[in-house]
Amino acid sequence: MTPQEAEIRKLARVLGVGAERLGYLADVPVEDLRELRERATTVLFDAHLGVLERMAGASKLLPIPVLAKMAERVFGPLLAARIAGLVEPSRGAEIAGRLSPAFLADVAAELDPRRAHGIIAKLPAGVVVAVARELSRRRDWITIARFVDHLPDATIVTSLEFIPDAALPEVAALLDDPARITKVRDLLPPERLAALPDHLR
Known part of the structure; x- marks a missing residue:
C-alpha cells in the first residue's frame, strides 16, 4: 500500500464513502491529502458544535449508568463520537467503561482520537484491549x-x-x-x- 493509497483510505473513512470513489486523488501529494483529511475532520466535528456543547453540558445532570444506556440506545455511535471530545475526561472514561466493546468499536471508528485524547488516556487497559479485539475481528x-x-x-x-x-x-x-x-x-x-x-x- 502506497502512502497515497493509505491516505485515500483514511479520507474515505472520514467522508463515509468507498475509497474507489476517491481514486482521482491518487496523484495528490501525501501531505496535501493529509491536510484535506484533517480539514474535513474539523468541519465534520465542528458542525453543530453549539448543539453538541449544550448536550455535553446537559449530560452532567444525568447519572453515568443512564448516560451509558442512552449512548447505546438513543445517541448511537456517530453522535457519541462527536460528543466524546466535549465531555470531562474522567466522566467520559467512566461512561465508556459501561459500554459494550461492540458499541465502543463503532464509536472508535467515528472518533477523532485527537479530540478525545483525555478520555482515551483514562480508559482502563481492559476496555481498550476488548475494543482492539473487536476491531481486529472486524x-x-x-x-x-x-x-x-x-x-x-x-x-x-x-x-x-x-x-x-x-x-x-x-x-x-x-x-x-x-x-x-x-x-x-x-x-x-x-x-x-x-x-x-x-x-x-
Whole structure:
C-alpha cells in the first residue's frame, strides 16, 4: 500500500464513502491529502458544535449508568463520537467503561482520537484491549492505526496480541505518523518481528 493509497483510505473513512470513489486523488501529494483529511475532520466535528456543547453540558445532570444506556440506545455511535471530545475526561472514561466493546468499536471508528485524547488516556487497559479485539475481528485496521499515538505502550503490547502478523504491514501503512512504525516494531516480541516484511524490521 502506497502512502497515497493509505491516505485515500483514511479520507474515505472520514467522508463515509468507498475509497474507489476517491481514486482521482491518487496523484495528490501525501501531505496535501493529509491536510484535506484533517480539514474535513474539523468541519465534520465542528458542525453543530453549539448543539453538541449544550448536550455535553446537559449530560452532567444525568447519572453515568443512564448516560451509558442512552449512548447505546438513543445517541448511537456517530453522535457519541462527536460528543466524546466535549465531555470531562474522567466522566467520559467512566461512561465508556459501561459500554459494550461492540458499541465502543463503532464509536472508535467515528472518533477523532485527537479530540478525545483525555478520555482515551483514562480508559482502563481492559476496555481498550476488548475494543482492539473487536476491531481486529472486524479487520478495521484504519481505526486501530489511528489510536496508536494515543495509547500507553503496555496497552499497545496487549492489543497487538489480537492483530495477526499478516495485518501488521497494513496497520503500519495506515499510521498517521510513520515514525510510529519504529515504536510498534520495538514493542513486538522477537518471534513476531521475524514475520514482518524486511522494510518494517
